[in-house]
Amino acid sequence: MTVNGRGYRRPAGAVAVVCLDGWDPASLAVSLAAGELPAIARCAAEGFLGEALSAMPSFTNPNNLSIVTGAPPALHGVSGNSYLDRRTGAVVMVTGDAELRAPTILAAMAGAGIPVAIVTAKDKLRRALAKGLPIGPCGIAVSAERAAEAERATHGVEDLPGLTGSPAPAQYGAALSLFVLDAGLALLRAGRARLLYLSLSDYIQHRHAPEAPEARAFLRAVDQRLGALMAEGALVAATADHGMTDMARPDGTANVLFVGDVLDDRFGPGAARVICPIADPFVRHHGALGGLVRVHLAAGGPTPAEVIALLQGLPGVHLALTGAEACARYAMAPAMEGDVTVLGARGVALGARAAEHDLGQLSGARLRSHGGVFERAVPFLLSRRLDPAWQAAHPALHNHDIFDAALNGTPSP
Numbered sequence: 001m002t003v004n005g006r007g008y009r010r011p012a013g014a015v016a017v018v019c020l021d022g023w024d025p026a027s028l029a030v031s032l033a034a035g036e037l038p039a040i041a042r043c044a045a046e047g048f049l050g051e052a053l054s055a056m057p058s059f060t061n062p063n064n065l066s067i068v069t070g071a072p073p074a075l076h077g078v079s080g081n082s083y084l085d086r087r088t089g090a091v092v093m094v095t096g097d098a099e100l101r102a103p104t105i106l107a108a109m110a111g112a113g114i115p116v117a118i119v120t121a122k123d124k125l126r127r128a129l130a131k132g133l134p135i136g137p138c139g140i141a142v143s144a145e146r147a148a149e150a151e152r153a154t155h156g157v158e159d160l161p162g163l164t165g166s167p168a169p170a171q172y173g174a175a176l177s178l179f180v181l182d183a184g185l186a187l188l189r190a191g192r193a194r195l196l197y198l199s200l201s202d203y204i205q206h207r208h209a210p211e212a213p214e215a216r217a218f219l220r221a222v223d224q225r226l227g228a229l230m231a232e233g234a235l236v237a238a239t240a241d242h243g244m245t246d247m248a249r250p251d252g253t254a255n256v257l258f259v260g261d262v263l264d265d266r267f268g269p270g271a272a273r274v275i276c277p278i279a280d281p282f283v284r285h286h287g288a289l290g291g292l293v294r295v296h297l298a299a300g301g302p303t304p305a306e307v308i309a310l311l312q313g314l315p316g317v318h319l320a321l322t323g324a325e326a327c328a329r330y331a332m333a334p335a336m337e338g339d340v341t342v343l344g345a346r347g348v349a350l351g352a353r354a355a356e357h358d359l360g361q362l363s364g365a366r367l368r369s370h371g372g373v374f375e376r377a378v379p380f381l382l383s384r385r386l387d388p389a390w391q392a393a394h395p396a397l398h399n400h401d402i403f404d405a406a407l408n409g410t411p412s413p
Helices: 025-033 038-046 060-069 105-111 123-129 160-164 174-189 203-207 213-231 259-267 304-312 323-330 388-393 399-408
Strands: 015-019 048-053 082-084 091-093 116-120 139-143 195-199 235-239 256-258 272-275 292-297 317-322 340-344 349-351 377-382
Touching: 015 060, 015 174, 015 399, 025 038, 025 213, 025 377, 038 048, 038 213, 038 377, 048 399, 060 105, 060 123, 060 195, 060 399, 082 272, 082 292, 105 116, 105 195, 116 123, 116 174, 123 139, 123 195, 160 174, 174 195, 174 203, 174 213, 203 213, 213 235, 235 399, 256 259, 259 272, 259 292, 259 304, 259 349, 292 304, 292 349, 304 317, 304 340, 317 323, 323 340, 340 349, 377 399, 388 399
Parallel strands: 015 195, 015 235, 116 139, 116 195, 256 349
Antiparallel strands: 048 377, 082 091, 235 377, 272 292, 292 340, 317 340
């Protein structure tokens, strides 16, 4: 079938596509070198393990939706976790499907009679990922965050804790992601799904560096579940929505450039509005601080060229360019872009104004975040070998190629 201009074969057997939120190649390298990931090591030996680029900005919503549509934000319309609605002047958090402009591979497969199950860590993604999905025998869409609220009529399945044998997890912690994998495995074993999309949380990756015991323990737990999916006969295809960068100073304090304060000092209060599109309901992950912000300019205020001239020379700024230039360069959605797009230097987080961010939300942890070009590299993993002809046709991998690789680029079981 064709979705957004790309053709996909129906899965001949079970396929589990996994988005390991915040999975950075560095964390994979540490744990693989320690011999702690036997299932992933098997994939590397017998299947495929490489790297791909995420969509820009390197946030959760744009990339999950790129993965399930097989297309960049310029096509599907979602370029942030939040954005400024120019019509109303309100900041809108993307927690549903209203902004999604393209059909999903998942809905197309379910509509063709393929049993599809979507399990996400964050409920904010569930409705968007499930847009167009026929809830029922061929369509299940649930979140670990609200596992106890799942009902057959609205989610396609009920009693997720009973199905998995685990209690509903807390919003913050490793258990939220592991519940997603356990639920997917349970649905597969129950014969409820042939095509799974399992999207995890990046809480652990935000809180712990790749070499930290907590990060390594989490990846070991993920690896065990990937191995269990493979043991059930599923083709496992895994990638990530973005990587992760340490954005703290040597003393542990957050290394932040508050772009709004800089603009106020130069052009006066009210001349510019700075939007942090990383902002989402999971405030303890990043405190709304990431590698990209958008500047919306007031009428009669500074021009984009003046703002760019000021910001481009500042320490902490990797790149400042007009919104139109950013969309053209990174295939982002114009409707969500500002007058000026600002990308942080490696290891620097961008914020609006210091008074608008509560760094206490980080609970004393080092700031680790994402959103810019330095978090675009992500793993690209399959449990079966990739057809050389498919690889030759895709010399520069993107995370939104993962369904194509799983359904078209691997041999049938």
